[in-house]
Amino acid sequence: MIIGYARTSTTDQKAGLEAQERDLKAAGVERLYQEQTSATGPRKALAEAIDYARDGDTLVVTKLDRLARSVADLVSITKQLETKGASLRVLNLNLDTETPTGKLMLNMLGSIAQFERELMLERQREGIAKAKGEGKYKGRKPTARAMADEIVRFVDKGMTREAVAKELNIGVASVYRVLSSLKS
Known part of the structure; x- marks a missing residue:
């Protein structure tokens, strides 16, 4: 067959x-x-x-x-x-x-x-490194950090971290990360 x-x-x-x-x-x-x-x-x-x-x-x-x-x-x-x-x-x-x-x-x-x-991936890594060196490659904008004020507001209202993550459509780990960075 x-x-x-x-x-x-x-x-x-x-x-x-x-x-x-x-x-x-x-x-x-x-x-x-x-x-x-x-x-x-x-x-x-x-x-x-x-x-x-x-x-x-x-x-x-x-x-x-x-x-x-x-x-x-x-x-x-x-x-x-x-x-x-x-x-x-x-x-x-x-x-x-x-x-x-x-x-x-x-x-x-x-x-x-x-x-x-493997050669293609190596060239890609080199291109990204060069673009970063020239300030042209910034990467993805951090979404959770941009929502830090909203995260704090929801947590202060008594929402669980899981509920905050669901409400803002971000990961629970991101909520914890933002909150721990604000404490330091």
Whole structure:
């Protein structure tokens, strides 16, 4: 059986999910698992797809980055499939792990993708540091500190810290933090 897996990081990426679904169906996918979740969180549909795979089945994805978050993750996924007697196919790379060359290429491309991601993150950190040095990067405005007067007013009225947090739509820890900073 040909099993498909499609994923986008956010629910805003509806077109991306539809494009993956179209490409997977064109590749002959008989059973499709899809989800809209970050690669860093739990991927329930991926776990279900791998669990469903049997001997001789193929898990198909449109791109490598839709499947794995790192080389270690990729190796883990391919090992799980291999243990079940299933293979992996990546459409945009025309790659299939049923062949020794496919397995080699998958590991090489996974390593390159992880390397590129790490370089991108490093450049991003450098850009943020440079912008901070030039006074152009201020970060997010602290919302709870801006509400310090309201927090104190509500607490003085006898409201619990939890009720204050709910009323102002901020975290309870933020209420405690603001109150403790005012005591010092």
